[in-house]
Amino acid sequence: MRYAQIDTQSDPMSNTFPTTEKQKDLSRLLVKELQEMGITDAELDEHGYVYATIPANTDKKVPVICFCSHVDTSSDSSGTGVKPIVHSRYDGGDIVLPDDETVVISAKEHPYLASKKGDDIITASGTTLLGADDKAGVAEIMDAANFLMTHPEVKHGAIRILFTPDEEVGRGVEKVDMKKLAADFGYTMDGGELGSLEDENFSADGARITVYGISAHPGSAKDKLVSAIKIAGEIVDALPKDSLSPETTDDREGFIHPVRIQGTVEKTEIDFIIRDFETAHLEAHETFLRRIMDKVLAKHHGAKATLKVTEQYRNMKEVLVNHPEVTANAAEAIRRAGVQPLRMSIRGGTDGSRLSFMGLPCPNIFTGEMALHSKHEYVSIQDMQKAVQTIVYLAQVWEEKA
CATH class of the missing domain: 3.30.70.360 (Alpha-Beta Plaits)
Structure with a gap:
């Protein structure tokens, strides 16, 4: 909810990189918080990328895994003055947003929302988007990083964190330094409904x-x-x-x-x-x-x-078909989190699709973000918690199989 209040809207008409300097406002905060966790190499480069490493705590030689989310939000709806609201123990009905009561998140029009009865739902207030795309993913990676840094008994290899600008305008990994990133495989945390695992895109x-x-x-x-x-x-x-x-x-x-x-x-x-x-x-x-x-x-x-x-x-499937273990390990982690994996295709693209062709095979994992790019955007806290668990279990799966 803190991240959502920071305006990080990207600009499709800008020729600069990042397309808006305000995206770095969140990135600077993320670096500060990562450093406070004890991640000493957390840094923000001149292009707006955040790089950080959770050090390995195992003697095994484990492939380096990267978790990636984007900080920018879509230009399709305002991202200025976002006021996140938690609707505790959602009752299954329509959600009327208080700052514009004509904006109603209808349970009929959003059947996935209706299935979240009893969950705690975060929405915006009716005049802006929420920014769960992809600040839900950012928050989940940050929470998982904090857990792994404070629970050394959970064994894992080196884990790289990458936060990108400008994903919403199709330029999210344009200036990523792949040598600096130095990861073998990756996962974008930018998917939708609980359990979704996307290894194919347009x-x-x-x-x-x-x-x-x-x-x-x-x-x-x-x-x-x-x-x-x-x-x-x-x-x-x-x-x-x-x-x-x-x-x-x-x-x-x-x-x-x-x-x-x-x-x-x-x-x-x-x-x-x-x-x-x-x-x-x-x-x-x-x-x-x-x-x-x-x-x-x-x-x-x-x-x-x-x-x-x-x-x-291009379709990430063209790369991932040669690395089936990347998707298989993600499916195993989702199952360990108590969720049934849902293999899905993305009618769109993610940073992961381009990263896959840059040498980092990179499917997409659920975050809970729904009704994207609109004032109707929402996310279930319980879905987000399952995403955090999936990240942690995924780090363990790679270590166990090394």
């Missing part, structure tokens, strides 16, 4: 269509003006209405999603995100988008357009 590309029109004075524009704005609108309108979009797909279905449009009569840009679990399908989606662009463009004499595709991240 492969992702970004695409930008730039439309070039012909400007003319509107008073004498007949047969001269060609509006890039209107052409861009036609391209977006030509996308399928009943498929290939986030609002019409689920499970393993991919999509093409326009996320930003801006410009003038002379030049307008449309940014898209393109997602699919099968990396090979991305090219098919991009070819489909190009055909739409070309078809619309053919109707407008004098107009031009370009399509530029940028790789964003």
Whole structure:
């Protein structure tokens, strides 16, 4: 709850790194608290990364494990002035948030919340998001670190801690020093419901269509003006209405999603995100988008357009399939915490997907965070406690199997 009150919102339109300096406000606090636990090498670098080591306390040669969470929160909803509230012994009904009573976390619309009857639920107050994504993960790693530092009887190898900025804008591990991190395997603590273990995520590309029109004075524009704005609108309108979009797909279905449009009569840009679990399908989606662009463009004499595709991240499964023990050990730890593992796929990405391709195989473990990026965000304290137990048991599992 202390972490949630610190505004760490990242900025997708910024070119700096981190995209906002205020993310370091939380990172500095985390370094201070880690040092107070006795973790002497805890540090914050110039890019906003926190690195720290829980030293090994076993004579065995154990692979170095990293636990990672991100400090930033989404720009989709305000992160300024967050007021966390604990709803003790949740009664199973709707939760009306006091600072805006029109914001109601409905048990009907959030069936997972209804299943948490009797738990202690943390929400925001109705005017901001909570920031459980991913401050729940941050808190869980911090709590597990404190436990391991104060319980030397729990045997484990060296454990690296990594807190990242800018995950929400897709740049979370862009400047991670992998040599400094020096870990063999990793786990992001950034998943949702109790027991979830995610070893597969979308492969992702970004695409930008730039439309070039012909400007003319509107008073004498007949047969001269060609509006890039209107052409861009036609391209977006030509996308399928009943498929290939986030609002019409689920499970393993991919999509093409326009996320930003801006410009003038002379030049307008449309940014898209393109997602699919099968990396090979991305090219098919991009070819489909190009055909739409070309078809619309053919109707407008004098107009031009370009399509530029940028790789964003890839399905971590392509790496993790070669290291089955990483996911298997996590499943064992979840079971030891008294929870049934739920193998799931992420319709999105995490820092772990990019870390996996940077040499650190890294699935994603539950934190309890739900209804992400919204004023309806919530998390169960009991789910968080199980996540802490999972981290501790996971450290033990790696030591036992070494």
